Amino acid sequence: MSTAPLQGIKVVDFTNVQSGPSCTQLLAWLGAEVIKIEEPGRGDPTRKELQFNPDCPSYYFLQLNSDKKSLSLDAARPDGKEILTRLLKNADIFIENLHPGAMDKLGFSWDVVHKLNPRCIYGSIKGFPVSSKYAHLKAYEPIAQVTGGAATTTGWWSGEHDGPTQSGAALGDSNTGMHMCIGLLAALALRDRTGEGTFVYQSMHNACLNLCRIKTRDQLTLDKIGYLTQYPQYPNEKFPDYVPRDGNIEGGGVLGWCYPCKGYPEDPNDFVYVILQRDHKSFELFCKGIGFEDWLENPDFNTADARDRHKQEIYRRVGEYCRTRSKFEVTGQLSQFGVPVAPVLNTREILTDETLYDGNTLVKINQPGYNDLVGEFVTVGVPFTISGYQPTYGPCPTLGGNNEEVLTSLGFTKQQQEEFAKNGTTHPLPDGKM
Numbered sequence: 001m002s003t004a005p006l007q008g009i010k011v012v013d014f015t016n017v018q019s020g021p022s023c024t025q026l027l028a029w030l031g032a033e034v035i036k037i038e039e040p041g042r043g044d045p046t047r048k049e050l051q052f053n054p055d056c057p058s059y060y061f062l063q064l065n066s067d068k069k070s071l072s073l074d075a076a077r078p079d080g081k082e083i084l085t086r087l088l089k090n091a092d093i094f095i096e097n098l099h100p101g102a103m104d105k106l107g108f109s110w111d112v113v114h115k116l117n118p119r120c121i122y123g124s125i126k127g128f129p130v131s132s133k134y135a136h137l138k139a140y141e142p143i144a145q146v147t148g149g150a151a152t153t154t155g156w157w158s159g160e161h162d163g164p165t166q167s168g169a170a171l172g173d174s175n176t177g178m179h180m181c182i183g184l185l186a187a188l189a190l191r192d193r194t195g196e197g198t199f200v201y202q203s204m205h206n207a208c209l210n211l212c213r214i215k216t217r218d219q220l221t222l223d224k225i226g227y228l229t230q231y232p233q234y235p236n237e238k239f240p241d242y243v244p245r246d247g248n249i250e251g252g253g254v255l256g257w258c259y260p261c262k263g264y265p266e267d268p269n270d271f272v273y274v275i276l277q278r279d280h281k282s283f284e285l286f287c288k289g290i291g292f293e294d295w296l297e298n299p300d301f302n303t304a305d306a307r308d309r310h311k312q313e314i315y316r317r318v319g320e321y322c323r324t325r326s327k328f329e330v331t332g333q334l335s336q337f338g339v340p341v342a343p344v345l346n347t348r349e350i351l352t353d354e355t356l357y358d359g360n361t362l363v364k365i366n367q368p369g370y371n372d373l374v375g376e377f378v379t380v381g382v383p384f385t386i387s388g389y390q391p392t393y394g395p396c397p398t399l400g401g402n403n404e405e406v407l408t409s410l411g412f413t414k415q416q417q418e419e420f421a422k423n424g425t426t427h428p429l430p431d432g433k434m
């Protein structure tokens with residue numbers, strides 16, 4: 001018996017770019033059958049975005065669409081609508097991320113699909129919540145980060161690098177896909193009880209804001225007392241009436257900072273993150289580990305509140321210690337004393353770490369075709385493990401690569417399929433013929 005959690009679940013995936021495809025990627029790896037609808041001749045725009053070779057799909061596409069089936073389909077044409085209708089009659093989940101209003105215009109709104117197949121769950125990704133004054137905006141990653149609280153709170157708060165800063169993590173895109181996935185799985189659980197599909201709406205804004213929850217915590221505190229003890233601005237600088245950018249603080253009440261090590265600046269990533277916890281036992285261990293035993297008796301440092309007030313001196317002293325060692329030496333030494341510490345790892349260090357090739361964390365996929373231009377590539381696998389279930393990781397489909405299989409399964413004859421191809425429903429029309 002298969003232990004794939006979503007075996008038997010059929011997903012009609014009308015999503016492009018990253019937010020939607022990251023969700024359906026996870027659904028596919030959990031065992032669902034994912035049929036990706038792509039515009040004939042064009043496909044998901046990421047196929048041709050940032051290609052390393054013009055003759056094969058980009059890593060952008062490859063990393064988000066493995067183990068899916070591709071049906072190239074113009075859903076604006078009458079026979080395209082018929083094909084999509086047949087597909088939806090049998091689907092467990094329909095998911096889309098077109099611009100606001102586009103799916104209604106194509107004739108496949110929630111109301112329509114729900115009437116067609118009351119069991120089908122409908123997932124819709126947009127930039128903003130329906131009630132938002134920005135609901136009409138198209139959205140990409142930075143749109144979510146600048147409106148969802150991430151960019152305003154990230155980066156430096158003074159000097160030449162003072163400015164809203166985007167996170168390298170896809171808080172707007174893949175994070176939205178993961179949030180949508182939670183919504184869809186909850187809807188599946190609900191359907192088990194009610195027999196009926198529901199409408200799941202996930203905005204990129206809300207997915208980002210959800211990860212900025214602790215910044216809203218800080219706003220509440222700021223409103224009450226006018227300062228934030230964990231911020232580098234405390235106690236010497238004046239706080240604005242909104243949460244300022246915080247450089248590299250830990251975010252909670254513990255004292256953390258990212259320190260340059262001896263290889264910096266030749267190696268721009270020779271940095272280490274060191275945390276000084278609040279409780280006295282951890283403080284003693286920290287002092288022992290780093291050799292600052294004088295701090296144990298010093299009233300500027302031997303209580304957590306005092307350390308908050310003298311954090312600049314702490315940054316200076318710990319900074320000096322780190323500057324004479326590599327990030328790995330600091331990590332090795334301080335971790336022996338239970339200090340939370342870790343090196344800043346660059347992308348090469350992460351992708352070449354053999355211990356991460358554990359079957360889930362980083363995985364290798366072999367992509368056939370394209371004159372072997374792709375071959376083996378690395379991607380991030382299912383980020384959690386489920387006992388008794390080992391996902392397998394297969395290749396990506398070519399554009400329309402599963403047309404025959406999908407259309408045949410829907411009962412369309414060979415002759416009908418040829419018609420679809422000829423009239424542009426499943427294949428691009430030759431230039432000039434509409």
Ligand SMILES: CC(C)(COP(=O)(O)OP(=O)(O)OC[C@H]1O[C@@H](n2cnc3c(N)ncnc32)[C@H](O)[C@@H]1OP(=O)(O)O)[C@@H](O)C(=O)NCCC(=O)NCCS
Nearest residue numbers: 017018019038039074075076097098099102126127138139
């Ligand atoms: C990503 C985004 C900005 C792209 O906007 P866009 O360039 O207008 O592209 P879209 O894919 O939404 O739609 C373009 C058109 O193609 C049409 N289209 C797309 N796939 C189609 C298909 N298979 N068959 C027929 N028409 C199709 C759409 O209906 C739309 O037509 P319209 O403009 O006449 O309404 C927009 O889709 C969006 O804001 N999505 C919601 C948020 C999101 O997920 N963003 C992506 C983050 S990674």
